[in-house]
Amino acid sequence: MSLPDLDSFLSPRSIAILGASTHRGKIGAVPVRYLVEHGYDGEIYPINARADEIEGRRAYASLPAVGRPIDLAIFAIPASGAMAALDDAIAAKVRNIVMFSAGFAEMGKEGEQAQREFAAKARAAGIRVLGPNCLGFMNVARSVYATFSPVVATGENQAGHVGIVSQSGAFGAYAYAMARERGLGLSAWVTTGNESDIGVADCIAWMARDPATHVIMAYLEGCRDGAKLREALDLARAAGKPVVAVKVGRTELGAMTAASHTAALAGDDAVFDALFRQHGAYRARTIEEFFDIAHCLAVAGLPPNTQVGLLTVSGGVGVMMADDAAEAGLDVRQLPAAAQATIRKRVPLAATHNPVDITGQVTAEPELLEATARAMLGEAGHGSLLIFLAAFGATPAMQALQQQLARDLRRDFPGRLVIFSTLADAAQRRALEAAGCLGFTDPARAIRVLAAMDFFLRQRLREPAPAMERGDGTAANPAAGPAPRPGPCNEADAMEMLGAWGIPTVAFQRARDSEQAVAGARTLGFPVAMKVLSADITHKSDIGGVVLNVRDADEAAAVHARILAAARDAAPAARVDGVLVARMVRGGVECILGARRDPALGVVIMLGAGGVNVEIMGDVSFRLAPVDIAQAREMIDELKTSRLLRGFRGAPPADVDALAQAIVRLSAFALAAGDTLESVELNPFVVLPQGQGAQALDAVLLTAPTDLPTSPTTRTP
Amino acid sequence: MSLPDLDSFLSPRSIAILGASTHRGKIGAVPVRYLVEHGYDGEIYPINARADEIEGRRAYASLPAVGRPIDLAIFAIPASGAMAALDDAIAAKVRNIVMFSAGFAEMGKEGEQAQREFAAKARAAGIRVLGPNCLGFMNVARSVYATFSPVVATGENQAGHVGIVSQSGAFGAYAYAMARERGLGLSAWVTTGNESDIGVADCIAWMARDPATHVIMAYLEGCRDGAKLREALDLARAAGKPVVAVKVGRTELGAMTAASHTAALAGDDAVFDALFRQHGAYRARTIEEFFDIAHCLAVAGLPPNTQVGLLTVSGGVGVMMADDAAEAGLDVRQLPAAAQATIRKRVPLAATHNPVDITGQVTAEPELLEATARAMLGEAGHGSLLIFLAAFGATPAMQALQQQLARDLRRDFPGRLVIFSTLADAAQRRALEAAGCLGFTDPARAIRVLAAMDFFLRQRLREPAPAMERGDGTAANPAAGPAPRPGPCNEADAMEMLGAWGIPTVAFQRARDSEQAVAGARTLGFPVAMKVLSADITHKSDIGGVVLNVRDADEAAAVHARILAAARDAAPAARVDGVLVARMVRGGVECILGARRDPALGVVIMLGAGGVNVEIMGDVSFRLAPVDIAQAREMIDELKTSRLLRGFRGAPPADVDALAQAIVRLSAFALAAGDTLESVELNPFVVLPQGQGAQALDAVLLTAPTDLPTSPTTRTP
DSSP states (O other): OOOOOOHHHHSOSEEEEETOOSSTTSTTHHHHHHHHHTTOOSEEEEEOTTOSEETTEEOBSSHHHHOSOOSEEEEOSOGGGHHHHHHHHHHTTOOEEEEOOOSSGGGOHHHHHHHHHHHHHHHHTTOEEEOSSSOEEEEGGGTEEEEOOGGGTTSOOOEEEEEEEESOHHHHHHHHHHHHHHTOOEEEEEEOTTOSSOOHHHHHHHHHHOTTOSEEEEEESOOSOHHHHHHHHHHHHHTTOOEEEEEOOOSHHHHHHHHHHOSSOOOOHHHHHHHHHHTTEEEOSSHHHHHHHHHHHHHTOOOSSSBEEEEESOHHHHHHHHHHHHHTTOBOOOOOHHHHHHHHHHOTTOBOSSSEEOOTHHHHOTHHHHHHHHIIIIISOOSEEEEEEEGGGGSHHHHHHHHHHHHHHHHHSTTOEEEEEEOOOHHHHHHHHHTTOEEOSSHHHHHHHHHHHHHHHHHHTOOOOOGGGSOOOSTTOTTOOOOOOSSOOOHHHHHHHHHHTTOOBOOEEEESSHHHHHHHHHHHOSSEEEEEOOTTOSOTGGGTOEEEEEOSHHHHHHHHHHHHHHHHHHOTTSOOOOEEEEEOOOSSEEEEEEEEEETTTEEEEEEEESTTHHHHSOOEEEEESSOOHHHHHHHHHHSTTHHHHTTOTTOOOBOHHHHHHHHHHHHHHHHHHGGGEEEEEEEEEEEOBTTSOEEESOEEEEEOOTTSOOOOSOSOO | OOOOOOHHHHSOSEEEEETOOSSTTSTTHHHHHHHHHTTOOSEEEEEOTTOSEETTEEOBSSHHHHOSOOSEEEEOSOGGGHHHHHHHHHHTTOOEEEEOOOSSGGGOHHHHHHHHHHHHHHHHTTOEEEOSSSOEEEEGGGTEEEEOOGGGTTSOOOEEEEEEEESOHHHHHHHHHHHHHHTOOEEEEEEOTTOSSOOHHHHHHHHHHOTTOSEEEEEESOOSOHHHHHHHHHHHHHTTOOEEEEEOOOSHHHHHHHHHHOSSOOOOHHHHHHHHHHTTEEEOSSHHHHHHHHHHHHHTOOOSSSBEEEEESOHHHHHHHHHHHHHTTOBOOOOOHHHHHHHHHHOTTOBOSSSEEOOTHHHHOTHHHHHHHHIIIIISOOSEEEEEEEGGGGSHHHHHHHHHHHHHHHHHSTTOEEEEEEOOOHHHHHHHHHTTOEEOSSHHHHHHHHHHHHHHHHHHTOOOOOGGGSOOOSTTOTTOOOOOOSSOOOHHHHHHHHHHTTOOBOOEEEESSHHHHHHHHHHHOSSEEEEEOOTTOSOTGGGTOEEEEEOSHHHHHHHHHHHHHHHHHHOTTSOOOOEEEEEOOOSSEEEEEEEEEETTTEEEEEEEESTTHHHHSOOEEEEESSOOHHHHHHHHHHSTTHHHHTTOTTOOOBOHHHHHHHHHHHHHHHHHHGGGEEEEEEEEEEEOBTTSOEEESOEEEEEOOTTSOOOOSOSOO
């Protein structure tokens, strides 16, 4: 997997337009006009056999007729002519194609086949393809308008530093129009449509390298290659460019709709959540939030620390902001005593903890606002400041004061994020933005933005884990055992294999006959648990294949016979490898640990609550492998029932370190298993009191069937 | 408790203004000017000893000097002069006072005392008081501007049908300005400030009766009298006027801030949630949502049914809308086959389930929009229709088309709610609103509004419960037992008392000595549970006061002695009434049932999950008593673990009817107990399999100490 350099694509020196037309209404006429009107500085070659000139540029009969290098060919032609045009493009040594043409994978099987053929032929010729069924792209910084979207014609977007990539053309166009309405300057805008070749991930990677792009907005409907997406997000993170993502298809109802509308394979939504979080991208839940966050990043950038100051002229709204901030987990700590004293010296009746409420007194003495803001940014050192001014902030005098304050505070406290909440028209908002500050009528919107800033800041504070705690299944891991082979695997095999990777399992013995069962139980010490040992029987309890608390030798012998008889009765065709005798484990906190291979996203690691809560409460946390030790700890903290592990109602704290280690090792094991692994589940996985470790009491390992070709390599970087 | 008729207050025929001034900058000058400028049609009496005339109206030296009836006196004077002015007002037979004056309860103990004295004297004279420390009120319909808020001067609000009541002046002013910015017409606007007399509840009740008000927006910071608030909400519901509420002080951080900023007693937030839900008010979480919902109610009214149709030109955004709708629990059922066929006839490629995606084809054939909308409102019968048009909807032609469509659809499908989501400027939004439709750029905002409409509609569908299932503790309840008396109450006493009210408890026997213990256990049948019986020992297990699974007579005798010895050791001062012997109950689903008396809000009934989930997951549902059978079922459904009661993983379904009955009876018991009750908790309360009922296995009843005066009457209507 490697992310291509799309420079010649998104920043071409020459563009040919198939379907170019002298009729301005035609789709093919649009990009020629846009390119000319916006002053694209490269070569423009309209292709039209029946015209000499289009939009003042010489027209050519065909791609080969151009006779000069063509970085990009725009296919504004019907699907039926695409293959012939591709032959021309190959002949003309075209490097890249953007295909507007609809009528491919979105139309069903036949279209899918045609799309596959087109893409294969282009790939073989070394040509990159955007689309088909897309609105094209714009490189605003270089005035490359390779799109026919009418939204460009309805007004001018200013150039700026936000890159937008959208799988959907309709959403892309809407995003373009929304950016314009907000005055949010764009660097590039790409729609990927059917993604026969170039996908959202490629574009994110390109924007990560594009100097004009500082902030990346990505809209996804599906993802066929999680590894590539993760690599792209890592590139953006390494480049210090925050990514805000919208991924549609959250709930069941939503996912159903997605499947009926797009050819993309929608992955499990919780896994996408984990993927974005893990790779530093913030997932927005609404279109408004998507833009608010990007807007803040573009206008003000990330604040220098997570501390948030709340400043209000209304106690009640101060409470609302504090509520929202607490729910979002923001760092709204109390002001230092000195800063509080400074404020109270000016406003004796002020509440000064945080929120700071300077009350209606500010209407008589507007200068209190600046004094308080300076105490909060200065003495208290807040990275961000949210100022709620109610109706008072909307008077002309106060609007001017806010503009001045915005300039002064950004000058004297560089990089701090200052957001004003009051009524403000577009002109006032633009003025604040010009000073590097923001305005929102509803403070709740500001809090949502601050939550995203908090996320990005915390991402930056992460440190890389040492090699052996990285969970990446490489030889650097001294606990690495042999990789699993395809074929059936019973519980004892699974536990041994996991044990070799350093994942603790309960002490057990295999018993082929009753003598071995008794001897095994004596070795382990009574009481023991006894279970049927068979890769073919997954629901052991249901068939009477599990007996707990076996107390002595006589009972062990009898239970051995009983279990085998039960297995014969219930599953006569199953291959039974005898009985597993295991030590009984008392106490501890039960969890579920698992890993599964997702065909699109890679290896997913799961930690869930024990008992019914994993199902009833959905108390589960996901990450994509490799999961390092810090991420493993995050997974534990994310469980709603994590308090149970910390020592609840007088119980001793559980050995959380052992659990975290087990997660990392499961990650390493699952990655090393590669395509051989379907899934592995340790349930229950008991976390004993601190210092006593943890133990898997059961393990189910599903491998790929032996007759399928497998690759022992890992799928992720 | 009775809600006053505030007509003479909020719709006065004559107004005197204390502190009226010829200096336009003075606070007292403002209401005179507002009244004159807005053409108030009643009498205006400026009170000023040193002026003959103010704003063209004759001034009077004092209130008594007016010599004619004064419905309302505005106190625009310092706190120091308030008492003397009140004497004047009494002499002049003033009926109502609005007090702008600050310097009362918000300033601490002294101010609180002054406020109490003022209020008491006014009350004794039959004078109603709004404030002090408030911004006053406006009755827009009658041009009564009894406020000094500068927000009135910064622009004109149109008259309309939304009433706003806000405890906070700053929030009230902001709300006024926001309403103006949106073009949301107001009927009345009241700020209640310190609420020495008139509170938010009184104003809601007045608006419920006010013919000009159709929709009520209420902003609360605290509530000292839950019963009055509930009565007011019931009045509004009976009048068919939806109430949208914001109550600040949600999370712990928020509540802390509230306590430091207002004199109001903040109740438990979850209980406020329950109160609003129970009495049909919708609690908004943000200022934007607060206004969006009221705006929708004012412009379009409630739709005729809960069915929501989603119509989109972008598949991806269709998925987002479906996601949001699913999360909000909206009724987004599939379209009937016939309606789907109708749409597919026009748009062969459309996804027609719901969301209906008519794709980019609509850009070529805009008339498809109307055809599809008609199929959804007509054939499919959707009560609400949300139409996402992306950037396409923002072109001038499409804006005109939307306006026409809005008019036509509202004419042909009266009362249906139609919301357009696309970019729209203020003029376009106003045009849609004039036709009774709405516009939101972000469809997520529309979904939030639809969630509120769904709530109001479902409230309307509720039916009153039969008398014996009302949980109101009246004689109509045949299961009514004696009310509890003050004083200590041990577990056996508590269970007997609850049993008399029809709340099932485990079978038990009291045992003073070991013979009684053995005899009791024999009567119940071994094995039994044995517990120390003492009103003074609440944590019985912790001191060794509980032994389960006592198997025979010898063990029972020994355990009896052991428990009493343990109690003596651990709590030598405790009064011990012997031992309670109870039948062991196996199986079933454990819950917690409880009731507590909240000094502000009344009797709160609680249902929680059993085990650790009530605490770890906060899996709990609240209602205020009386709780009827339908509400009891809602409480059960609200539990995140309610699936455990429905038969989970092959377990038999639990006797949910018995649980619901127990909740209703606990409500009746708690109400009948009145002030005697502090709290009662049944934990665990075991719900057995269907048909086998339910049983409290333990009961802790805390009553008021005997030396406090108590009232046996219920506190709620």
